[in-house]
Amino acid sequence: MDLFLAYQSLIAFVGINGLLALSVYATLCCGQLSLANAGFMAIGAYTGALITQHARGVPFVAVLAASALLPAIIAVPLGLPVLRLRGVFLAIATIGFGEMVRLFFVNWDYTNGALGLVAIPQRTHLWTIFLALAGALYLLGRLRGSRAGYALEAIREDETAARTMGIDTTAHKLAMFVLGAAIAGVAGALEAHLTFMVAPSGYGFGRVVDMLVQAVVGGTAAFFGPVIGAAFLTVLPEVLREAGARLGFAPGPFRLFLNGAILLVVILFLPNGLVSLLRRRRAA
Amino acid sequence: MGQQALNGVFVGSIYALFAVGYTLVFGVLDILNLAHQAVFMLAAFAALLLVADAHLPLWAAMPLAVLFAGLLGILLERLAFRPLRGRADSNISGLISSLAMGTVFEAIALQIFGPDTSRFPHGTFPDRLIRIGGASASLLQLCIIAISVVLMALLTLLLARTRLGRQIRAVAESPRAARILGVNVDRVIAAAFFISSSLGGAAGVLFALAFNSISPDVGRSVELKGLAVIILGGMGSIPGAVIAGFALGLIEVFTVAGFGSSYRDAVSFAVLFVVLLARPRGLLGQAAAREA
Amino acid sequence: MTLALQSVSRSFGGVRAVEDATFTVEKGEVHGLIGPNGAGKTTLVNLISGLLQPTQGEIALEGQRIDRLPAHRIAARGVARTYQNIRLFAGLSAAGNVVVGEHLRRRAPLWPRLLLLPSARREERAAAQTALEALARVGLRERAGTAAANLSYGEQRRVEIARALASQPRVLLLDEPTAGMNPNEARNVARLVREVAREGRAVLLIEHNVRLVMELCDRITVLNFGRVIARGGPAEVTKDPAVITAYLGEAE
Ligand SMILES: Nc1ncnc2c1ncn2[C@@H]1O[C@H](COP(=O)(O)OP(=O)(O)OP(=O)(O)O)[C@@H](O)[C@H]1O
Ligand SMILES: [Mg+2]
Numbered sequence: 001m002d003l004f005l006a007y008q009s010l011i012a013f014v015g016i017n018g019l020l021a022l023s024v025y026a027t028l029c030c031g032q033l034s035l036a037n038a039g040f041m042a043i044g045a046y047t048g049a050l051i052t053q054h055a056r057g058v059p060f061v062a063v064l065a066a067s068a069l070l071p072a073i074i075a076v077p078l079g080l081p082v083l084r085l086r087g088v089f090l091a092i093a094t095i096g097f098g099e100m101v102r103l104f105f106v107n108w109d110y111t112n113g114a115l116g117l118v119a120i121p122q123r124t125h126l127w128t129i130f131l132a133l134a135g136a137l138y139l140l141g142r143l144r145g146s147r148a149g150y151a152l153e154a155i156r157e158d159e160t161a162a163r164t165m166g167i168d169t170t171a172h173k174l175a176m177f178v179l180g181a182a183i184a185g186v187a188g189a190l191e192a193h194l195t196f197m198v199a200p201s202g203y204g205f206g207r208v209v210d211m212l213v214q215a216v217v218g219g220t221a222a223f224f225g226p227v228i229g230a231a232f233l234t235v236l237p238e239v240l241r242e243a244g245a246r247l248g249f250a251p252g253p254f255r256l257f258l259n260g261a262i263l264l265v266v267i268l269f270l271p272n273g274l275v276s277l278l279r280r281r282r283a284a
Numbered sequence: 285m286g287q288q289a290l291n292g293v294f295v296g297s298i299y300a301l302f303a304v305g306y307t308l309v310f311g312v313l314d315i316l317n318l319a320h321q322a323v324f325m326l327a328a329f330a331a332l333l334l335v336a337d338a339h340l341p342l343w344a345a346m347p348l349a350v351l352f353a354g355l356l357g358i359l360l361e362r363l364a365f366r367p368l369r370g371r372a373d374s375n376i377s378g379l380i381s382s383l384a385m386g387t388v389f390e391a392i393a394l395q396i397f398g399p400d401t402s403r404f405p406h407g408t409f410p411d412r413l414i415r416i417g418g419a420s421a422s423l424l425q426l427c428i429i430a431i432s433v434v435l436m437a438l439l440t441l442l443l444a445r446t447r448l449g450r451q452i453r454a455v456a457e458s459p460r461a462a463r464i465l466g467v468n469v470d471r472v473i474a475a476a477f478f479i480s481s482s483l484g485g486a487a488g489v490l491f492a493l494a495f496n497s498i499s500p501d502v503g504r505s506v507e508l509k510g511l512a513v514i515i516l517g518g519m520g521s522i523p524g525a526v527i528a529g530f531a532l533g534l535i536e537v538f539t540v541a542g543f544g545s546s547y548r549d550a551v552s553f554a555v556l557f558v559v560l561l562a563r564p565r566g567l568l569g570q571a572a573a574r575e576a
Numbered sequence: 577m578t579l580a581l582q583s584v585s586r587s588f589g590g591v592r593a594v595e596d597a598t599f600t601v602e603k604g605e606v607h608g609l610i611g612p613n614g615a616g617k618t619t620l621v622n623l624i625s626g627l628l629q630p631t632q633g634e635i636a637l638e639g640q641r642i643d644r645l646p647a648h649r650i651a652a653r654g655v656a657r658t659y660q661n662i663r664l665f666a667g668l669s670a671a672g673n674v675v676v677g678e679h680l681r682r683r684a685p686l687w688p689r690l691l692l693l694p695s696a697r698r699e700e701r702a703a704a705q706t707a708l709e710a711l712a713r714v715g716l717r718e719r720a721g722t723a724a725a726n727l728s729y730g731e732q733r734r735v736e737i738a739r740a741l742a743s744q745p746r747v748l749l750l751d752e753p754t755a756g757m758n759p760n761e762a763r764n765v766a767r768l769v770r771e772v773a774r775e776g777r778a779v780l781l782i783e784h785n786v787r788l789v790m791e792l793c794d795r796i797t798v799l800n801f802g803r804v805i806a807r808g809g810p811a812e813v814t815k816d817p818a819v820i821t822a823y824l825g826e827a828e
Contacts, residue, residue: 259387260390
């Protein structure tokens with residue numbers, strides 16, 4: 001029974017991390033490195049938790065919808081100015097946003113500051129997580145091959161040329177930024193109602209780095225790559241934990257080390273991520 | 285007032301020293317080296333080991349720790365940056381690979397030293413207070429300010445006057461042109477990393493001494509401050525980073541005095557945001573690249 | 577009158593890349609734009625397509641000003657272009673590039689795809705079909721599936737032309753479309769340019785190959801140091817003393 005419970009939570013985290021990796025992918029697939037998603041996740045998590053704690057009758061679907069909506073709404077006025085920035089400047093600005101959100105919650109007495117909210121009723125089930133994941137995958141998958149999907153690829157390849165093809169690059173980038181925010185918000189709410197708690201320390205820079213690492217390791221050339229990356233990097237440390245412990249590694253540093261080392265190997269030798277292994281296999 | 289200003293200059297000198305190294309690599313490679321904070325942290329731990337376990341005096345431990353940081357920089361360049369050179373998206377993939385190296389460094393520190401705060405043994409540095417006008421400062425604080433300023437002056441001299449400095453500037457301007465002029469670009473980039481990481485390491489040691497606390501995540505908060513500084517100063521601009529470092533230190537101290545300490549960190553992000561949106565080039569940054 | 581430039585100027589810091597340029601490009605016309613290196617030709621194309629804003633002057637398309645519009649809106653008005661230093665979407669196939677070029681003509685919203693409606697499939701197939709036809713027009717039908725990065729230089733230039741034509745533009749701006757092509761390829765491009773003009777589009781052609789310009793163009797505008805130094809039919813322009821000194825001056 002204990003064993004099953006342990007695996008159940010691992011599987012749940014595969015799903016949640018998959019959603020988060022997809023939320024980073026949403027902007028990455030049009031060439032924008034945005035690192036605001038830990039902030040959006042926090043907003044979604046707090047929104048969901050507050051609704052559940054203060055309005056008990058609200059169905060969970062509505063809670064999740066609110067957790068998607070609020071980050072999405074905030075993403076519009078944020079994205080409009082910030083998405084004009086290129087490359088590392090966008091990354092830096094969005095890191096700044098994420099930290100501001102975290103500091104906001106640290107200083108907000110209503111949500112107990114740095115301690116956060118506890119005893120949130122558990123309302124997330126495995127099937128809720130995987131339904132949300134399937135929904136996000138379906139949306140992003142259907143985007144490919146569509147008019148908008150081609151526009152996004154064009155923007156990723158050469159934004160200036162895309163503009164002279166008549167593509168409204170700002171609108172497309174903004175739409176994906178908002179979509180990413182919504183997905184991150186849902187993931188945040190799902191996690192909050194799974195682990196019973198939210199605290200600002202869970203939404204720091206390290207969290208968005210995890211999302212990015214998973215998306216890149218899985219590969220952003222295919223829409224399902226980030227989910228593969230998330231699954232791989234969530235499960236692997238657990239699988240190797242025994243071996244790591246035998247070598248004298250504590251679980252925390254061990255997971256961190258694996259994350260970093262695998263990311264390095266992937267970016268150097270498999271620029272298109274783990275999914276390119278699948279492709280190669282199929283081509284051969 | 286005078287006391288606040290002194291504190292601001294003190295914090296600012298560390299920010300500036302950290303950011304100068306950050307911005308040097310950005311100026312040369314156009315890559316944000318997100319492992320800079322990990323080098324900062326490891327150098328602090330190295331100094332701690334040398335003082336606490338090897339019982340070296342601080343004046344000997346510090347240069348050794350700085351040298352160690354410089355060597356880490358060279359390692360970093362070899363493993364995370366050189367293999368990516370020439371790739372189309374190298375400024376994004378370089379950012380990611382430096383993140384990977386930073387994570388590995390952090391994991392190593394976490395494994396060796398644990399997540400808790402470590403401290404220098406008592407009496408590593410004599411505590412003595414010195415009064416300047418109406419303000420008082422510890423001898424340590426003054427030494428830190430002096431060391432930072434001297435190091436930044438040395439860097440400026442090195443860039444302006446030496447052959448290596450000219451070569452670094454040439455590579456920053458255009459690697460291709462520099463290569464045609466006979467500059468060994470790979471070697472110059474490695475040297476820039478050595479210098480950048482040494483300065484970051486020195487900032488780490490000074491920071492650890494100043495607050496007498498080191499943990500594997502000390503670099504994280506300084507990293508974010510450093511980002512604000514290099515944005516404010518203009519990416520790639522060394523004088524910009526120096527000025528902006530001191531400016532941020534002063535802004536922070538006066539914000540805390542005026543609005544309370546919960547706003548200390550928020551202010552650097554506010555600065556970062558406003559500058560990015562209003563003047564993305566920063567105070568002293570170069571013009572934007574051509575479009576088509 | 578299709579495209580009209582009125583006293584257009586653009587400077588970069590101290591450099592006056594284009595100064596006081598006035599000319600029109602009419603429907604059905606191939607209008608040559610020539611001049612020595614650095615004369616400001618590419619800058620003019622960037623100004624017309626909206627990648628740059630003029631510091632002075634007006635650009636109008638069929639009587640309506642376009643010089644303050646963002647680039648994608650100008651494209652939507654019917655201005656398409658190619659690039660002197662090829663800017664294909666390297667990761668996409670030749671056909672994919674052309675499909676992007678069709679962006680303005682496709683009106684399909686996303687929801688039919690999300691709901692798996694048959695109309696979405698139909699639309700997708702139609703887009704692929706038009707892309708193939710556009711590629712056939714530049715003689716690259718067999719290369720449709722090849723990644724743009726793996727095409728030869730001349731092939732890449734031709735895909736760029738197909739991509740620009742895919743939006744069925746009113747004005748086509750070609751920035752040195754035959755640079756780096758072999759004579760045979762260049763001849764085919766010349767034939768295509770004629771055809772395109774005959775369809776009633778306005779073509780602005782930047783070209784260093786003097787023979788080609790003389791053969792192809794109805795009218796020619798000559799730039800030097802950003803200024804228009806001569807204009808007229810091919811025969812007039814070649815005899816113009818200012819043009820001769822500009823080109824000879826460059827040769828020295
Ligand atoms: N974005 C820019 N920033 C600064 N200067 C520019 C820019 N674009 C063009 N210039 C300058 O403007 C002048 C005209 O350049 P342009 O590229 O328009 O010439 P061109 O006629 O297309 O030359 P070529 O035949 O070599 O293609 C040159 O002096 C060039 O250096
Ligand atoms: Mg040109």
